[in-house]
Amino acid sequence: MKIATWNVNSVRKRTGNLVAWLQRAKPDVVVLQELKAQQEQFPKAEIEAAGYQAEIVGQKGFNGVALLSLHPVEITARALPDAVVDEPARYIEGRISTPRGPLTVGGLYLPNGNPIGTEKFAYKLAWMERLTQRARALLASEEMFVLGGDYNVCPTELDIYDPKAFAGDALCQPESRAALRKLLNLGLTDAVRALHLDDARYTYWDYQAGAWPKDHGLRIDHLLLSPQAADRLAAVGIDKAERGKAEPSDHVPVWCELDVAD
């Protein structure tokens, strides 16, 4: 069972790259972020033609998340608990069956939080606390789950090309990192970290200042696994080549494989 996350930075701009990647990578489940599209603007026909059921939480112009699956999926949430009216489209969650029992996949687009010292940063931290509460509830089931997405948190100084370059950025603040550790310390496993990928450290390279050719990247897209899922972790990958394609997203797909054979 291959599960992936990808911040596509506009699903309409990235439809061609997305479909080509789906056909090549053949993930079973994918969560997408930054659709920047309303539900009716989502390229549903193209995605379904590639064999995927598409569940969408859209929003005009900003945010937007989706869950694509080769297998029948039951959507279990379209927002985090305690969502307010007109909540930004940042969370989707679904449940699929495997020979080893149900697997829940959550897709999230965590608030960026810049600039620090503003209500945006407070909102980021509050959103992380809500996500942590959701993880607590999912953990109580003692089932397999994967929370994938653009976390907009660079976990450690090993996950950025130059710690000094982002010292004042919300992605690297001690408070952001502490909130991510609090989530991990519930008992979740960072899939990429667990298997020590060292040939592809980053998942995001800014469009500006030649970040990609200089490999000035950050690791901010993560797959966090419940203990029951982590026990079945077989492989991880970062599809770095997507960043070098024509009209790329600034993020690349991150994936893991769970051995769910009976």
Add this chain to the structure above:
DNA sequence: ATGGTGGCGGTGCCA
């Protein structure tokens, strides 16, 4: 080096 790039929507905001 205080710029630079990209997407949305049609101007500045967001990342």
